[in-house]
Amino acid sequence: MLRAAALLGLLAAVASPALAYEVVTVADGGTLSGTVKFAGTPPRLEPLSVNKNRDVCGDQKDNEALVLGPERGVRGSVILIGGVARGKKGAADAVLDNHRCVFVHHVTATMPGERTRVKNSDGILHNTHGFLGKPTVFNLALPNKDQMIDITKRLTKPGVVRVVCDAHPHMAAWMIVHDSPYYAVTDDRGAFLIEGIPPGSYKVTMWHEGFRPKGLDKDGRPLYDEPQAITRDVTIAPKAAATLDFELK
Ligand SMILES: [Cu+2]
Numbered sequence: 001m002l003r004a005a006a007l008l009g010l011l012a013a014v015a016s017p018a019l020a021y022e023v024v025t026v027a028d029g030g031t032l033s034g035t036v037k038f039a040g041t042p043p044r045l046e047p048l049s050v051n052k053n054r055d056v057c058g059d060q061k062d063n064e065a066l067v068l069g070p071e072r073g074v075r076g077s078v079i080l081i082g083g084v085a086r087g088k089k090g091a092a093d094a095v096l097d098n099h100r101c102v103f104v105h106h107v108t109a110t111m112p113g114e115r116t117r118v119k120n121s122d123g124i125l126h127n128t129h130g131f132l133g134k135p136t137v138f139n140l141a142l143p144n145k146d147q148m149i150d151i152t153k154r155l156t157k158p159g160v161v162r163v164v165c166d167a168h169p170h171m172a173a174w175m176i177v178h179d180s181p182y183y184a185v186t187d188d189r190g191a192f193l194i195e196g197i198p199p200g201s202y203k204v205t206m207w208h209e210g211f212r213p214k215g216l217d218k219d220g221r222p223l224y225d226e227p228q229a230i231t232r233d234v235t236i237a238p239k240a241a242a243t244l245d246f247e248l249k
Contacts, residue, residue, distance in 0.1 A: 021111070021180050022086040028238035029088070029196040036077040036190045036206055036246045038068050043212050048170035048222060050101060053124045057101030061170055064106040065224055066211035073190025074208065074248050076107040078174075081182035081194060082203040082231075088196040090114040090181030096163065096173060098126040098142060103163060103173035107209070109183045110175065112156050119148045127166035130175060132159045139166075160207070160227070169220040174209055199238045205231045206246040 045063035067075040092114040097104045099121040110116045118128045120142035130138045130151075138154045155161075158179040165171035176183065184192035210224030217223055228248060236242055 021084075023089045024086045026088050026196045026198050029198060030236040030238065030240045030242060031193065031195045032079075032081065032197060032204065032234060032236065032242050032244060033191070033193040034079075034244040034246065035192070036074040036079075036186050036208070036248055038066070038072040038074050038190075038249075039247045040249045042066055042068060045211070045213065050170055051168065051220060053101065053168070056122055056124050057168070061102055063222070064102075065209055065222075067106075067188075069188045069190060071189070073186070073188070075186055075188050075190065076105070076174075076208070077186045077190070077192075077246070077248065078107060078109055078176045078207040079184045079186070079192045079194065079246075080109075080176070080178050080205045080207065081180070081197065081234075082205060084180040084182045084198065084202065087198050088181055092116070092181065094175075095119050095148075096128070096175065097121050098128065098165065098171075101126075101168055101171060103128075103165075103171060105185070106173050107185050108173065108175045109178060109185050110155060111178050111181055111183070112158070113152065114181070115150070116152050116155055116175075117148050117150050118142065119146070120144065121146065125167055126171070128163060129166050130154075130161045130163045132157065132161050132177075137161055164221065170222075172221070176207065197236045199236050201233065201235045203231050204234050204244055205229055206248075208248055 047060040050057045094110045094116045097119045123145040161175040163173040212225040214223040
């Protein structure tokens with residue numbers, strides 16, 4: 001939880017929380033696309049062992065803290081454009097699914113007011129617990145298959161929400177709550193695309209969870225080093241396409 005807390009200040013600074021986001025028509029918006037690539041030697045991440053419900057979950061699960069695709073593209077990095085006070089309407093309808101004892105997706109981004117739900121696709125009890133720094137923002141027992149709980153109203157503040165399952169220590173996810181709909185999560189190739197950006201100059205932050213293993217906590221949850229964040233400047237011209245490539249080490 002401390003790791004997430006350390007990043008909150010940084011993201012809050014990027015996010016300008018004093019301004020309430022305003023939806024307007026963006027007639028001359030530009031796009032920002034790019035990639036996150038891994039440089040250097042990636043750590044060897046062992047599979048995570050499952051402590052119970054092995055009949056449903058299996059014995060072990062892949063570690064998703066750092067997943068590299070073709071040409072070392074990094075999956076699950078978050079790209080945030082900071083300081084956009086007015087712009088397009090958010091279109092997210094995010095569902096964080098407990099599916100075969102893994103959170104799908106491992107990294108989700110959303111914003112306050114955009115519909116966000118937690119689902120259980122398994123026929124066993126999961127308890128999805130989200131922390132914004134230390135405080136709990138949601139704590140949901142999901143005993144039933146295909147149960148869905150709407151958490152939109154719980155996500156009132158921008159920041160990094162660390163999500164765990166209280167029933168299964170191997171389960172972990174991240175939910176990044178941004179103050180505008182100008183965000184993206186990188187795909188299997190490490191690529192991202194953000195559209196409809198009002199022309200202007202912005203700070204763009206790439207965030208990635210910690211991925212260098214630091215053992216287990218008392219509950220058997222894997223620990224990692226600090227999340228990483230890299231912020232760069234970008235200028236978006238009217239109806240133009242800008243690119244930005246990040247390197248994670
Ligand atoms: Cu669980």
